Amino acid sequence: MGDKHDVIDSFLKEKLDGYIEETKTLCAQPSVSAKKEGMRECSALVVEILNRHGLAAQSYETAGNPVVVGHADGKSERTLLFYNHYDVQPAEPFELWTTPPFEPTIRDGALYARGADDDKGEFMARIAAVDAARAANGGELPCGVTFVVDGEEEIGSPSIAQFVKEHLNLLKSNAAIWEEGGIDPEGNPGTELGCRGVMGVELSVETLKTDAHSGMGGHFLPNAAWRLVRALVSLKGPDERILIPGFYDRALPPSPKDTELLEALPDTEAWIRETFGAKEFMSGLKGKQINHAVFNPTCNIEGITTGYQGEGIKTVIPARATAKLDFRLVPEQDPDDILDKLRAHLDHEGFGDVSLSVGDGAHIWPFKTSGDDPFIALAARTAEAVYERPYFLIPLIGGSTPVYAFAGPLGGIPVVFAGVNYSDNRAHAPDEHVRLVDFLNAARHIGRIVDGFADLP
């Protein structure tokens, strides 16, 4: 094993410049999904790169931009899936870039370009890792490898869930490596084991066909703002407990391992107080209780719009009121189920007149990998060897990413986050870059995962 890892490392050190050159070519091709700029050209380039590195690739049409899939069989039946994307964020404001965003430039040991980190550099580091694992195994991959390269990640991946559903056989795999892995500000590698789902919904109520004068009608006309406020407080008690019947039915509590991992995370209370100016926290949470609270699903008011909002006073009875909410859901809550229960609750409480509408992009299932999964142990063991730092595990992050679109349909496969990121990489901002050392370490780490993946139980 030590020998194979040495081969991986020397292979990558020797060929690093070549992979960086390929990354530069890929970054030089703009592919701004928000602006529909260069998407076809870039997807063709990704097909070409995958094929060149021995992964038979094809571009698949979707309702939006094409998804590229590349695959190579290995000695083992087991297959490892990689999720990446070839689209990038807009590069504006251009004037804040030291060198132009689509003219990739090496400077101070890093490659600067839009996409150098997110996610073209990360993609190329994985290609390098796969090549290295092949080299360390006599020219044959030890396990099957499938790359899925999305063209719409930066605009919320509107097509990917449907694409996965329609290509389950193509994507069949035993574990996945998601994008956006790397090291924390102290240089420690690690991964999150899950993320929460989200169900975004707008509540609307109309009590009158037109706003009315509060002097004339304040004592008899129904006020939409009052109606909405009463509907809102029916959803959650002052103790933050959500009052929708059945809301918590499917919510998984943290496992003993999760609790242990949460307790091991740093106490960030002081940092949060400083950053957000919060004087107190919900339910009087303190210290590491804040870490543990991520397993509490939430009902968040994002905004309320009703009536007069300008300067001074306008003595008006609002005819209409709306509130936007998001419910952050923990494993195994289901946004469809929560929406149904919300509707039933409002009806039962006499708020049948409060209508619900669900927007795009905020209807995401939670996902969770067990901290005891052997795949996690493999990622941790190999990372500690490469980075020479302890590996951290975050049982659940508060936010939501569409990992569920793969993990669930593919049979609940374990997922890790591993890659080229470090804390100051300027992803989404001017002077985005990837450090060459991070590129190399990510490839060394992932090469070891590919190498060891076939031997997992």
Added chain:
Amino acid sequence: MGDKHDVIDSFLKEKLDGYIEETKTLCAQPSVSAKKEGMRECSALVVEILNRHGLAAQSYETAGNPVVVGHADGKSERTLLFYNHYDVQPAEPFELWTTPPFEPTIRDGALYARGADDDKGEFMARIAAVDAARAANGGELPCGVTFVVDGEEEIGSPSIAQFVKEHLNLLKSNAAIWEEGGIDPEGNPGTELGCRGVMGVELSVETLKTDAHSGMGGHFLPNAAWRLVRALVSLKGPDERILIPGFYDRALPPSPKDTELLEALPDTEAWIRETFGAKEFMSGLKGKQINHAVFNPTCNIEGITTGYQGEGIKTVIPARATAKLDFRLVPEQDPDDILDKLRAHLDHEGFGDVSLSVGDGAHIWPFKTSGDDPFIALAARTAEAVYERPYFLIPLIGGSTPVYAFAGPLGGIPVVFAGVNYSDNRAHAPDEHVRLVDFLNAARHIGRIVDGFADLP
């Protein structure tokens, strides 16, 4: 008495054209307080008119536009106060006027101009009434008469309360005739006996120094929108009962006479349903219960602003939230007292972090005249003689006007509304006008009030 009324009528019929000519001159002088246009010139014109008609007049400086006061003694010590204003609403949009707003024109038995009704025509009809009463009493006024002519009524009369406080002796009087009286759509004369006060207030809460991501912090960061919503529901129960301790302490219930008058008013439920599209009313009110409910003080949400209000979803935790409220107050509630009690209530309920701010122009005391007051009987008796229609009395209107600024400081004097208005006079709109018949009838009515006022108990 009949003889004196005949003199009043013949005096007015004979001299009507002259008073209309003076009204035209006054209307030709723009005096748009919102645009600070012509205010000094118009106040000088009002002084000139009052002096010309035997009322010694003077212009008084205030923090805003001058207030003009004119006075003449009468045979009796008793004094009748008139409240009018010389400022007008902006005339825009000019293109919707048949003839230009500041070129007064007679057409179809009416005078068209900005201010022809509100309030220059009304003012001149009162000048005519005073002249007529003088003529009917041997050239001497039967009672003292004081005119107060405001220059800021159309912008909320910000200076008048202070002016009254500083000139109590100058304004000492036994009753007042307010502006904006006239006849209802059926041609019946009448008056309201009171109006509600109002206390407008903005509630604000800030829980964070910046909005935060709902995924990151939704389970521990305090949400300003939730905080505000909870503060709001602490103010009023679902049964519409206001929960601020002591809120109803000073609220006068309707007198037996008020109840009788409210019951005599028409049932407007069907009209309200049609006009506002209301399917049901607060607390299930129906029919004439709606009339009676005007004696219920209110807590109205005018508007709420917090968080994201654009299209779609933005998963944000709002740092700040504000709600504008108005409390409509019944006689003898006091807006200062209600504000104090609101603050105490919020503090007691644990909402010390919710701050209150009181804007301009929505801090008005209620006022009330007894339906049994002899002054009301005089107004009713004389109106029925002039209009040959029954006189209606509305015990309390839901809205708020600053009558209290006079009535209270002057010792709780009774107030009636009497004047030139009819339902289609287009006040504040293009083609504002006063019908000559309404001008004449208002002068005949008010002339009779001036004539009979000294004889009241």
